[in-house]
Amino acid sequence: MHLAALAALNISLVSTMTNGIFNIPLAPVRPPTRHNLNGMMRHPRRLIPHHGIPAEVEITNFKNTQFYGPITIGSPGQVFNVIFDTGSADLWVPSIDCPKSNIAGQAHRKFNADASASHKGIGQSFNITYKSGSLDGNLSQDKVMVSYLAVKNQIFGEAMHQSEFFEEIEADGIMGMALEPASFFKQPSVFENMVEQNVVGAPVFAFYLAKPRTPSISERGSMLTLGGTNPELYSGDFTHVDVTKPGYWQFQLDNVKVKGHARGVCRGAKQALVDTGTTLTVGPIREIDDLNMRLGARRIQFAPGMWSFNCLELNSLPDVEFFTNGQVLTMTKDEYVMKVNGLCISAFSGRTYTKDQVPYWVLGTSFMKAYYTKFDLENKRIGFAKARHYSYI
Incomplete structure (x- = not known):
């Protein structure tokens, strides 16, 4: 990237x-033949700590x-x-x-x-x-x-x-x-x-995904919960979206808008994939460029594809809204502005697609800091609830 x-x-x-x-x-x-784990463990032991x-x-x-x-x-x-x-x-x-x-x-x-x-x-x-x-x-x-x-x-x-x-x-x-x-x-x-x-x-x-007190240091406090959720880490109800592709945690994205603008940047319905393995929030390059320009960001000349904000003008930056199935998920400037080496960098990054590829968005950890995110295997859906942010857990 x-x-x-x-x-x-x-x-x-x-x-x-x-x-x-x-x-x-x-x-x-060269994939191996799928191993029959059930055959190896005919009577698995029940272990629920x-x-x-x-x-x-x-x-x-x-x-x-x-x-x-x-x-x-x-x-x-x-x-x-x-x-x-x-x-x-x-x-x-x-x-x-x-x-x-x-x-x-x-x-x-x-x-x-x-x-x-x-x-x-x-x-x-x-x-x-x-x-x-x-x-x-x-x-x-x-x-x-x-x-x-x-x-x-x-x-x-x-x-x-x-x-x-x-x-x-x-x-x-x-x-x-x-x-x-x-x-x-x-x-x-x-x-x-x-x-x-x-x-x-x-x-x-x-x-x-906790927000560090100082961007230049590493810090504990983020949490992975296995086998359920932790109500202490979120507030309000979950917004649920159905998974649209077997195997991947992705859902239909209807539009992306800068709050206060009537017209969105998405050109037709897209797919969005929730990915803890990607730092930025990624989309088709034309849509990302449009989004960054509406936010008042400027291209970084020595870093093609990256955008930056004036660090003295961050308070005026609007929210960015993601629309899906009649629901809205929001990123604030606290999530999409990354302070690195004295620069205020936009977390929105674009990528190009070939003619045989279907354009999609990747909602990485920059997006996920706003939400406690639940991955529900049985119901094949993703849930987003507002994260409770503490300075340290």
Whole structure:
């Protein structure tokens, strides 16, 4: 996502969206045969900690651009920080066998298969191309724990080679939280297996993304809730939208407007994907340019595709409204203005599409800071409730 522009600004913004229409890979993928986890676990043990009370994982907000938290893989568990990514469906971490020449792999914690008593090799390779980078490696199977929730026989990737982009990522790997139709591995996600193995009380997870007190530091306080929601982190009722594409957390977007303007910037109904693995709020470049100009932003000449605001005039900036199914979701200047290196940068970024691609929007973490966001697997819908923002949790 405008990597040259971001480099010019000396910031690292994440995009785990793949370079295509909703995670269609660029490189050939050799998927394994789907493993029958039910067959391996004919009588899964019922495990609902604290009588169904949801589990929570505290997430680190790294400089307002990356959100990650801890999991363990193997027996005994090896700890990794992963981006909990609703824009992809697969889990991967670096392998201890990655070559020393691969700087990205060597810069992070690496999984040691020989040190895990529950590890099983799969004998299949994988290749993933995200919008911002790519990787390849081998598939494995092992125990995965998130908070106190244990998943048996989870298929995951041991990355052997990662592109240069991942050198800038603080997390060791990525844990996809989209669903199996979006999987490169053609396997259930970690959360799907939590539901399948009855380790969560409800097929629901939710994100609270805290706003850091100082944009230049990393700070804890964001939260992933597994198996339900946490009412202390939101106020009011949820606005629900139906999922329109199996496997992805996306919904129909009818229009986007600057509050006070009668005409919207969307040219026809679009799809919007909610993605914790993307920092910015992304849309078709013509619509994004129109939106930024209406907000009074100016192009950054040394960073093509990026826009900035006058930091002395932020108080006058209007809200931006997203219309879907007769409902309105709002971003204020507190969400769409990013203060980086003395600049006030617009979180609205554009991308181009080929003639065979359907234009869509990606609502990244800049958008999600406004809302406590619920992902409901059973009812195939997404819920948005106003986030309660605390200076520190």
